[in-house]
Amino acid sequence: MENGTPMQVTAAPDDGLGAFARTGHFAYESGDHGDTWLALDLLLADPRRLRGAAERLAERVRPFAPAVVCGPLTGGAFVGLLVAEALGTAFVPTARRTAATGPVHYDLPAPLRPLLAGVRVAIVDDAVNAGSATLASRAAIEAAGGEVVVVGAVFTRAPGAAELLAAHGLPLVALHGLPFALWPAAACPLCAARVALDIPS
Numbered sequence: 349m350e351n352g353t354p355m356q357v358t359a360a361p362d363d364g365l366g367a368f369a370r371t372g373h374f375a376y377e378s379g380d381h382g383d384t385w386l387a388l389d390l391l392l393a394d395p396r397r398l399r400g401a402a403e404r405l406a407e408r409v410r411p412f413a414p415a416v417v418c419g420p421l422t423g424g425a426f427v428g429l430l431v432a433e434a435l436g437t438a439f440v441p442t443a444r445r446t447a448a449t450g451p452v453h454y455d456l457p458a459p460l461r462p463l464l465a466g467v468r469v470a471i472v473d474d475a476v477n478a479g480s481a482t483l484a485s486r487a488a489i490e491a492a493g494g495e496v497v498v499v500g501a502v503f504t505r506a507p508g509a510a511e512l513l514a515a516h517g518l519p520l521v522a523l524h525g526l527p528f529a530l531w532p533a534a535a536c537p538l539c540a541a542r543v544a545l546d547i548p549s
Contacts, residue, residue, distance in 0.1 A: 378478035384528030402430030408521035414470035424473035464494030
């Protein structure tokens with residue numbers, strides 16, 4: 349598959365992953381608003397389910413032949429580490445280095461940056477919504493000399509996430525696509541209707 353071709357793989361309806369979705373009015377890391385929140389801590393709390401999901405995701409990522417898997421902290425790093433183990437590759441995390449509001453910026457730990465020079469990298473996350481962590485992690489990887497060849501996720505916004513990443517030349521593979529709305533905060537119809545923001549707990 350050529351870089352930039354989106355690929356969306358949806359899990360079987362009975363895999364139970366849809367139980368992690370909550371509906372309401374939410375603000376995301378990107379600054380966008382939407383009507384769905386994924387309670388991903390529930391996935392992380394079940395190591396056997398997490399490992400099973402990571403192993404299935406690793407098989408979607410494998411054809412892209414990455415030498416390194418990168419996972420954004422926090423949730424993506426747990427999934428990414430297990431995907432790297434399944435693939436037999438190195439693993440590096442990225443972490444957000446900016447405030448909760450404002451431009452999203454992720455960094456790599458300085459001692460790990462040399463591992464990325466001239467190699468193929470898969471970014472793996474627990475969920476891809478607006479793509480802010482993915483694209484910020486890609487910038488950090490490319491600054492270290494790596495090439496991102498695929499993005500993998502357990503959950504993804506579908507449609508929308510694959511198309512967004514394809515516009516940036518990145519294919520997306522995922523286990524479970526969830527249809528939910530995403531709006532710029534200034535154009536959010538829930539805000540216009542004066543629906544209060546939900547604070548995930």
